[in-house]
Amino acid sequence: MPDKGRILIIEDETVLRMMLQRLLLSQGYEVLMADRFQTAENQIKQESKVDLVLLDLNLPGGTGFDLIRMVKETWDVPVVVLSGMKQESSVIRALEEGAVDFMQKPFSPQELMARLKRYMPCGDVSA
Template identity: 40%
Template sequence: MPTPPERSDHILIVDDDAEIRLLLGRYLEKNGLRSTAVADGRAMWRALDEGAFDLLVLDLMLPGDDGLTLCRKLRASSELPVLMLTALGDETDRIVGLEMGADDYLAKPFSPRELLARIKSILRRTRSLPPNMQAAPGERLCFGGWTLDTVQRQLIAPDGQSTPISGVEYKLLHVLATHPQRVLSRDQLLDLTQGREADPLDRSIDVQVSRLRQRLNDDPRNPALIKTVRGEGYVLSASVTAAAP
């Protein structure tokens, strides 16, 4: 029997500029991707309800709910990769977008070729880890007495109190918690949490791990939860269970 053709990735574009929607849709389809383009948040939610998508290209400046608000709401129930677009070049907007859960950020004006490269990079890194446990939308990940709430994006201590955690720290802990007892390299962690290639001198993952250990009251000299595997990376050594909220 003939081998069925592979399903091409389906990209949802949300931008209120009709010309951009048309241009991007045509370019992505010319390069082997399927695309659906809508103009605002309401149409985005309808599209997500009606179909399955592999990545969301989301403009920051939209009528009604803006891109940051939509991204935050989406992250309460979905890990769909998000590439944020903006006409603003302010680094603050980029940081806020990443804190809200965007996987990457691209400032307008941009070339369709660059957008395609970013899309492929996001899809590649979100699929770069071997499958392990996957948190269903709305679940809590429990380990070592701690709970990571994937709806509120909060870390809950064993005594039930919420522990402050940044967006970057949440992403890092979420990656570790959905791949428990598996060693993840610094390159993998940097790529998955911050959306960029690793620099040999980049120690930001080490800094974030150090901060997470402080949040988790994990002794840095002899950590019980996030352990260092010399020459390889980090591992969440505790077993993880998923529970309904």
């Protein structure tokens, strides 16, 4: 299966992070992962580029809102937030900081893939 692009997953929940990794790898994406704020910050500073960032807002060591800004300052790539935060203010703040989409946990893997395909450069190419 051809490489459809690189996705950085920033998620502290191990089970969810591994599920997302399996899902994205099975769809032909290259996957990078970070499980806390500092690891994500290092990935953003050290990686040449990714095509999309999947980001949780609640992370050990910092907030996802700061990471959205950091991603937007470093790369011109879409940020999709996956969060258990259900308050409208959190959704609005994430979008105002630069996220292109916000999905509340729990979410459907099929819906996530449909949304990601809208933002990926090779999203319309079938495998």
